[in-house]
Amino acid sequence: MQSPRFDGLTNYRALLEDNRYPTAINNTLYFAFATVPVGAVTSPGLAMLINRRIRGIYAYRAFFYLPVGSSFVFVSLIWL
Numbered sequence: 001m002q003s004p005r006f007d008g009l010t011n012y013r014a015l016l017e018d019n020r021y022p023t024a025i026n027n028t029l030y031f032a033f034a035t036v037p038v039g040a041v042t043s044p045g046l047a048m049l050i051n052r053r054i055r056g057i058y059a060y061r062a063f064f065y066l067p068v069g070s071s072f073v074f075v076s077l078i079w080l
Helices: 010-017 021-050 057-079
Strands: none
Touching: 021 057
């Protein structure tokens, strides 16, 4: 290991010259302005659907919460 060295703005210059930088910015903007609002709109609808008294709601709730519960099980198995 060597001591840190100040390079000034070299990293920023290399970033702007990289061909993948515009693609990364486009992907970030797409995620921020397309995926997040869609999730914010559909989440309350799913929450209201879970709270209704309809036939088969227990199966829907189990299916809906299965990934949450199974992730805890998988993590605990890994740590064992």
